[in-house]
Structure formats: structure tokens, C-alpha cells
Amino acid sequence: MDAAQVADGLDLVSKTLRFFSFSDHSVQVVVLGVIFMGVGCGLMGGFVVTRKLSLFGDTLSHAVLPGVAVGFLWSQSKNSISIVVGAMIAGFLGVLLISLIKKSTKVGLDSALGLVLSGFYAVGICLLTRIQKLEFGNQSGIDRYLFGQITGLSAADVWSMGISCLLIALITTIFYKEILVTGFDPGFAHSIGLPVDLLQYLLWMLLAFSVITSLQVVGVILVSALLIIPAATASIITQKMKALLIWSASLGMIAGVTGSYISFLGSRLPTGPLIVLSSTLLFVTVLFLHYENGLFIQWIRLRGKDRKIALENTLKAVYQELEADNFFHDTVKLGNLAKRRRISMPEMYQESVHLVRKDFAFLLRGENQTLPSDNTLSLTPTGWSEACRIVRNHRLWELYLTNEVQYPADHVHEDAEKIEHVLGDETVRKIERILSNPRKDPHGKLIPSQQDIEQGYIDRRIAKSLP
Amino acid sequence: MSEFFPPLDFNDTFGMPWATPKDFIWNAQIVSMGILVSLSCGLIGTFIVARKLALMGDAISHGILPGLAIAFIATQSKALLPMFIGACGAGLLCSFCIEWLHKKTPLKMDAALGLTFTSFFAFGVLLITQMGNNAHIDAECLLYGEIGFTPLAESIYWGSLEIGSRPLLSIGLVTLIIILLITIFYKQLLVTSFDQTLSVSLGLPVKAIHYGLMLLLAVTIVASFESVGVILVIAMLIFPSTTASFFFTRMPAILLCSFPLSILYSFGGFFLARWLDCSIAASMVVVAMACFGIAWLIGTEDGIIKKYFFERKLSEKTAIKEGTKKASSFPEAQS
Numbered sequence: 001m002d003a004a005q006v007a008d009g010l011d012l013v014s015k016t017l018r019f020f021s022f023s024d025h026s027v028q029v030v031v032l033g034v035i036f037m038g039v040g041c042g043l044m045g046g047f048v049v050t051r052k053l054s055l056f057g058d059t060l061s062h063a064v065l066p067g068v069a070v071g072f073l074w075s076q077s078k079n080s081i082s083i084v085v086g087a088m089i090a091g092f093l094g095v096l097l098i099s100l101i102k103k104s105t106k107v108g109l110d111s112a113l114g115l116v117l118s119g120f121y122a123v124g125i126c127l128l129t130r131i132q133k134l135e136f137g138n139q140s141g142i143d144r145y146l147f148g149q150i151t152g153l154s155a156a157d158v159w160s161m162g163i164s165c166l167l168i169a170l171i172t173t174i175f176y177k178e179i180l181v182t183g184f185d186p187g188f189a190h191s192i193g194l195p196v197d198l199l200q201y202l203l204w205m206l207l208a209f210s211v212i213t214s215l216q217v218v219g220v221i222l223v224s225a226l227l228i229i230p231a232a233t234a235s236i237i238t239q240k241m242k243a244l245l246i247w248s249a250s251l252g253m254i255a256g257v258t259g260s261y262i263s264f265l266g267s268r269l270p271t272g273p274l275i276v277l278s279s280t281l282l283f284v285t286v287l288f289l290h291y292e293n294g295l296f297i298q299w300i301r302l303r304g305k306d307r308k309i310a311l312e313n314t315l316k317a318v319y320q321e322l323e324a325d326n327f328f329h330d331t332v333k334l335g336n337l338a339k340r341r342r343i344s345m346p347e348m349y350q351e352s353v354h355l356v357r358k359d360f361a362f363l364l365r366g367e368n369q370t371l372p373s374d375n376t377l378s379l380t381p382t383g384w385s386e387a388c389r390i391v392r393n394h395r396l397w398e399l400y401l402t403n404e405v406q407y408p409a410d411h412v413h414e415d416a417e418k419i420e421h422v423l424g425d426e427t428v429r430k431i432e433r434i435l436s437n438p439r440k441d442p443h444g445k446l447i448p449s450q451q452d453i454e455q456g457y458i459d460r461r462i463a464k465s466l467p
Numbered sequence: 468m469s470e471f472f473p474p475l476d477f478n479d480t481f482g483m484p485w486a487t488p489k490d491f492i493w494n495a496q497i498v499s500m501g502i503l504v505s506l507s508c509g510l511i512g513t514f515i516v517a518r519k520l521a522l523m524g525d526a527i528s529h530g531i532l533p534g535l536a537i538a539f540i541a542t543q544s545k546a547l548l549p550m551f552i553g554a555c556g557a558g559l560l561c562s563f564c565i566e567w568l569h570k571k572t573p574l575k576m577d578a579a580l581g582l583t584f585t586s587f588f589a590f591g592v593l594l595i596t597q598m599g600n601n602a603h604i605d606a607e608c609l610l611y612g613e614i615g616f617t618p619l620a621e622s623i624y625w626g627s628l629e630i631g632s633r634p635l636l637s638i639g640l641v642t643l644i645i646i647l648l649i650t651i652f653y654k655q656l657l658v659t660s661f662d663q664t665l666s667v668s669l670g671l672p673v674k675a676i677h678y679g680l681m682l683l684l685a686v687t688i689v690a691s692f693e694s695v696g697v698i699l700v701i702a703m704l705i706f707p708s709t710t711a712s713f714f715f716t717r718m719p720a721i722l723l724c725s726f727p728l729s730i731l732y733s734f735g736g737f738f739l740a741r742w743l744d745c746s747i748a749a750s751m752v753v754v755a756m757a758c759f760g761i762a763w764l765i766g767t768e769d770g771i772i773k774k775y776f777f778e779r780k781l782s783e784k785t786a787i788k789e790g791t792k793k794a795s796s797f798p799e800a801q802s
Contacts, residue, residue, distance in 0.1 A: 049578050052578075054575075054578045055577050058581055104771065107709050107712070110521040111705050111709055113522060114521040114525060114701060114702075118752055119702065119753075119756040121752075122750075122752030125746050125749035126743065127745070129745040130743050130745040221588055222585055222588070224585055229582050232578045269596070270592060270593065272589070274589075276589035287572060
């Protein structure tokens with residue numbers, strides 16, 4: 001390690017210390033700002049994403065732009081209440097226009113969102129480019145609403161962010177039940193006398209609050225990321241609304257702090273995109289590695305299940321093959337099995353190896369050494385009883401469907417093919433009781449009984465020794 | 468406030484741009500750029516809106532940013548081909564990610580869409596800021612572009628003959644390709660847009676057509692982003708066909724409507740921008756929005772006036788019609 005690297009390392013450590021000791025004033029402002037933003041957007045995102053309205057947030061964030069411009073024009077300064085008021089009004093008009101288009105024309109919701117998004121945005125750009133030509137508009141800062149600029153964050157901005165965050169948390173806690181009901185079942189909410197439309201507009205108002213206060217940090221386009229990504233991540237972790245909101249808020253907060261920390265380390269690293277990318281990273285991590293709902297663990301589970309089903313199908317095929325010649329032989333040729341299971345010879349060989357490994361069968365070399373299809377399988381006692389169990393499940397279910405559910409006999413096979421792998425012992429006993437311990441299935445074949453399963457192996461030997 | 472709207476000098480706004488041959492060539496290039504962009508977007512947009520993929524257009528147009536940035540970093544130039552490959556790659560990857568998230572995870576379509584394109588865009592912005600000042604593409608330019616610089620772009624020469632400016636030529640080529648492809652594959656596009664089941668049973672390559680359309684969209688965006696920006700592209704995808712749908716219900720009529728509408732948008736936007744001295748691309752969208760509003764008001768299909776004033780007559784008529792139908796369905800009434 002040379003001197004430059006050491007210096008870099010020291011620089012990194014000192015910067016990290018400076019960031020997390022929280023003593024620097026600018027760091028305080030930024031961190032508090034992103035925490036408020038993350039929590040506010042996370043909470044609102046939880047409601048928006050579960051209502052399948054993620055792109056409403058996107059549209060809203062574009063639609064507030066003309067309001068920002070008009071507010072700026074009105075007060076001729078960039079830090080003022082009139083910008084917020086203008087943005088609120090523009091956002092409200094946008095939402096109103098979407099619902100109007102949706103209600104009174106044939107234009108689809110996606111097109112309506114796109115129309116309002118691009119139309120309002122264009123009006124905003126028109127106004128902003130015009131403002132830049134006027135003498136008072138030449139002060140930079142108005143275009144920070146497009147991409148966000150965290151360094152321009154003032155203490156007053158953080159205050160307003162804190163207030164909006166607090167407001168969101170407070171209102172969503174107080175009206176939690178009402179908002180939840182109107183979101184998931186508007187018809188029911190209406191029938192129990194809740195003011196559905198009013199609550200809807202309350203939610204839009206809160207959404208507009210969080211969007212407007214976050215605009216200055218991350219800009220128009222990336223605001224919707226802050227709304228969607230933490231909530232989407234939370235929706236993978238949990239299905240319960242309360243937990244989802246808490247997860248979403250904390251993930252938004254973590255992403256905010258991580259993003260601003262990384263951008264603090266370098267000189268040319270933009271904060272907004274880094275915050276978004278850290279929340280994307282969190283999403284990807286959770287999506288793949290979550291211990292219960294992650295794709296990786298689900299893939300493993302599915303693979304296990306597929307394997308088990310394949311194994312059971314092979315055992316069943318062995319039984320059927322043995323049954324085909326009235327249990328005269330006690331070995332089955334792999335070639336015949338492959339034909340019955342409709343799989344290729346190498347796959348069949350793989351399957352037989354699995355059977356042997358599970359101690360369900362022996363693999364015996366055939367007479368013709370060069371042909372793998374001449375190799376034969378012979379079931380062990382455990383394999384035999386397992387095969388009997390599967391066949392029994394299958395045939396019991398077929399009989400149950402024909403006798404009790406009145407299915408025609410030629411329709412029951414497909415259903416039984418699926419159910420045989422999941423029937424538990426308890427259900428099997430129940431079906432036996434309902435059908436009073438039957439011996440034959442609807443196709444006239446023997447249903448191997450509990451007794452057969454226990455003694456089947458020996459019985460078969462006896463049956464074989466008899467002529 | 469009063470200084471915001473300058474007085475409308477009729478001669479300056481409408482006459483001056485065409486006064487001298489030099490001005491005429493200059494401004495004609497801008498206007499034709501606008502026409503070509505709105506036309507190519509409008510034609511593709513008709514199918515995209517019919518497929519309810521309007522926001523997919525939004526997503527892809529933002530999602531190509533990292534592709535452009537990577538192409539620029541790799542070649543250190545704004546050459547058309549690498550840019551084109553980068554953007555198409557990123558656009559297709561974006562569309563693929565959205566579909567994968569939608570199908571393989573519990574996420575809904577809207578969340579998958581929003582998540583993917585914002586992440587792509589954030590990554591693109593990050594890359595662009597790393598390039599520093601030597602990059603001539605910036606995110607702002609991608610978003611709302613500057614159509615007024617069209618005549619400034621370098622010209623393409625055929626031998627020693629000057630043909631025209633590069634952006635104008637490339638968007639012209641793209642428009643031609645789009646018109647050609649739509650004429651050739653019109654039936655296939657129509658069927659896959661409206662009836663998925665039928666098109667699968669007819670043996671049409673539904674997926675290939677979908678991704679082909681997405682690719683065409685990416686191509687259009689690449690050809691036009693420099694001069695008009697993403698937002699104009701999104702607007703032009705949606706506005707022409709939705710505006711036309713207030714007058715026509717048949718697909719060919721709606722497609723043909725893109726031609727007069729794009730001319731209207733381009734000239735209208737140009738004059739509006741000249742009057743207010745603001746972004747031309749954004750003004751075109753404002754004009755498009757006004758056209759949409761007027762069409763909504765006076766449309767013969769679903770317009771407000773027609774609905775409001777003729778609704779009663781119409782409902783009376785249908786009531787009578789239904790009444791006679793009902794009466795005729797009783798056999799004893801007939802006899």
C-alpha cells in the first residue's frame with residue numbers, strides 16, 4: 001500500500017466520522033432532510049403502491065411543475081409559501097383532470113395519466129423557460145425542481161419537510177382504519193357511511209405534500225422512485241399493512257441516509273440518483289435474498305418439490321409396470337419405465353440414480369451391457385411401500401371423485417395425477433372411511449390397501465411362488 | 468406579472484421567420500423537425516395507446532438514458548450508431564425488466580414500471596455526472612431538448628453535395644421506416660393490439676411484435692431526443708391518437724389524423740414559442756393539449772357538447788328502440 005492509498009483511506013475514515021458524528025451543520029441539514037423525506041414518501045408510497053396507483057405519484061410530481069413556476073412568478077423569489085401553494089393547486093388540478101378524462105371519455109387510465117403528465121409538464125417547462133428570460137428569473141435555483149439539489153437545502157426547507165412528514169404520520173395514524181377501508185373496498189366504505197371521496201382527496205393532498213417537499217432534493221422524476229421503491233420492497237417482505245408501512249418508512253429512511261452518505265464521500269456524486277439507486281439495491285437484495293419470500297429460497301423450495309414429484313411419479317411407474325404383468329417379475333427395465341413416463345433415456349437414468357440414493361430401489365445391470373435401457377430396477381421394501389402409497393392415493397382419489405363427486409370415470413385421472421402428491425395420511429384415512437375401505441378403483445384395478453403396503457413385499461413374493 | 472405575456476406583434480411572430488431566404492431555411496428546418504417527430508411518434512403511439520402501454524412509452528423513454536451515457540463513454544463521441552445501439556439495448560432491457568418483475572414477483576404492473584424506469588434513469592444521471600463537462604448530452608437536454616438548435620447541427624454530405632442536417636435526416640429516415648413497417652405489418656399490428664387470444668391462435672409471433680414495437684419506439688426516441696426531449700416524445704405518443712379518437716373510431720382514420728395534427732402542433736408550437744420566447748418543444752405540447760381540449764369539447768364521438776346537449780335525445784331514441792325490440796321479442800305481440 002503506497003502513501004496515496006493510505007491518504008485516501010484516512011480521508012475516507014475522516015469523512016465517515018464527520019458524516020456519522022453529525023456535528024457538521026450542513027450534514028445535519030442534509031441528513032434530517034433525507035430522513036424526513038424518506039419517512040414521508042415511504043408512508044405515502046405504502047398507500048399508493050397497495051392501491052395500484054404507483055404512477056399517480058409520477059404524474060403528480062410532473063403535474064406540480066406549472067404550479068411551481070406560477071408560484072415563483074407570483075412572489076418572484078424561490079423560497080416562499082406561494083410556490084408550495086401553487087404546486088398544491090396544480091397537483092390538485094392534475095388529479096381532477098385525470099378523473100374527469102377517466103369518467104367522461106373512452107381514454108384509458110394509462111393514457112389519461114400520460115396526457116396529464118406530459119401536458120402539465122410541458123406547460124411548466126414553457127413557463128420556466130419564459131421566466132429565465134425575464135430579468136428577475138435569472139437567479140439559478142428554479143431548475144433545481146427538475147433534478148433536485150441537496151446542497152441548496154436550507155434549514156427552513158428542512159423545517160417544512162419535517163412538518164409535512166409529521167403531518168403525514170399524524171393523519172395516517174388517526175385515520176388509519178378509514179384510509180385502509182376506502183383503499184381496499186370503496187363500496188364497503190361507502191356503505192358504512194365513510195366520506196370516501198373526501199378521504200381520497202385527503203390522501204392526494206398528503207401525497208402532494210410529500211412530493212412537493214421532496215422535489216427540491218431529488219427532482220421531479222426521481223420523486224416517484226422514492227414513493228414506489230421502498231413500498232414495493234416492503235410489499236415483498238410482508239403482507240400486513242401496518243408492518244408494510246413501517247418497513248416502507250424505514251427503508252426509505254435507510255436509502256436516504258445511505259445515498260447521502262455515498263454522495264458525501266465524493267465531490268461529483270449527485271445525491272438524488274444515489275438515494276434512488278441505494279433503494280433499488282435494497283429492493284434487489286430483498287427480492288432475491290429475503291429468507292421467506294425471496295426468489296432464491298422460493299427457487300430452492302420449488303426445485304425440492306419438483307424433485308419429489310418426479311421421484312413419486314417414477315415409483316408409480318414402477319408399480320404400474322410391475323402390475324402390467326401381474327407382479328410376475330420383480331424387476332423393471334429402464335427402457336419400459338422411460339416409455340411409460342414419457343421421458344428420455346438419460347433423464348430416466350438420472351431418476352433411477354435418485355431412487356437408488358434414496359434407498360428406494362436397486363439398479364441391476366442388464367444382460368446387454370451396452371444398452372442402458374436394459375438396466376433394471378428392483379424396489380426395496382421402503383420403495384415398494386412408497387410406490388403403493390402413491391398408487392393408493394391416486395386410485396382412492398379417482399374413486400372418491402366418481403362415487404362422491406359424480407365425476408365421469410374418464411375425467412378423474414388428471415385431477416388425481418396432481419392430488420396424489422399432496423394427500424396427507426389424515427385425508428387418506430378420511431376418504432377410506434367415506435368409501436368404506438374399497439378394494440377396486442373406477443377402472444377395476446386393485447387399490448393397494450394399508451395391509452398390502454405393510455405386507456405387500458412379502459405377499460408379492462408369495463404370489464410369485466404360486467403358479 | 469404583466470411583463471410575462473409580451474404584446475403579440477403579429478408581423479414579428481408570423482411574418483418575420485419567413486422574410487428572408489436564410490431565415491426561411493433556418494425556421495423551416497425547425498418546423499419540419501417538429502412535424503417529423505410528432506408524426507413518427509403519433510403513428511407508433513396509436514398502437515401503443517391501443518395496447519394500453521402509454522406509460523411503457525414513458526418508462527422506456529426514461530430508461531434509455533444509461534444506454535446513451537454508456538455509448539458516449541465508450542466511444543467519446545455522439546456518433547449515431549453507438550448511441551443507437553446503446554439506447555435500444557437499454558430500452559429493451561428496461562422493457563424486459565418490467566415484464567420480468569411483473570410476471571415473476573408479486574409486484575403489480577404499475578409498481579414494476581415505476582421502479583424500473585426510475586432506477587434506470589437514476590443510474591443514467593449518475594453516469595452523466597461522472598463524465599463531467601466534456602459531455603454534450605446532459606439529463607436536462609434529454610428531458611426537454613432544444614429543437615431550435617436543429618439547424619446548428621452538422622450537415623451530412625453526399626460527396627460534396629450538402630443534403631441536410633443530421634438530426635433532420637435521421638428522424639426523416641426513421642419516419643419513413645415507420646410508415647413502411649406499419650403499411651407492411653398493418654394487419655398483424657392491428658390484431659395483436661386488440662385481440663391477444665385471436666392473434667396467438669392465428670399463429671402470430673405476439674412477443675416478437677411487442678418487442679419490435681418497443682424497439683421501434685426506442686429508435687424514434689434516439690432519433691429525436693437530442694432536439695426535442697423525452698417529454699415531447701411521450702406527449703406526441705399519446706396526444707394525436709387520443710385527440711383523433713374524439714372524431715374517429717377506425718384505426719386507419721386515426722392513423723391518418725397524425726399527419727394534419729403533427730403539422731398543426733409543429734406550426735402552432737413554433738409560433739407560440741416565438742411569441743412567448745420559450746421552449747419550442749414544450750410549446751408544441753401545449754398546443755397539442757389545447758387541441759385535445761377542443762376535440763374533447765366538440766368531438767363527434769365522445770365530445771362534451773354532443774354528450775351534454777344530445778344525450779337526452781339519444782337516450783329517448785334508444786329507449787324507443789329498446790322498447791320496440793322488447794315488444795317484438797314477444798310472439799303474441801306480433802300476432
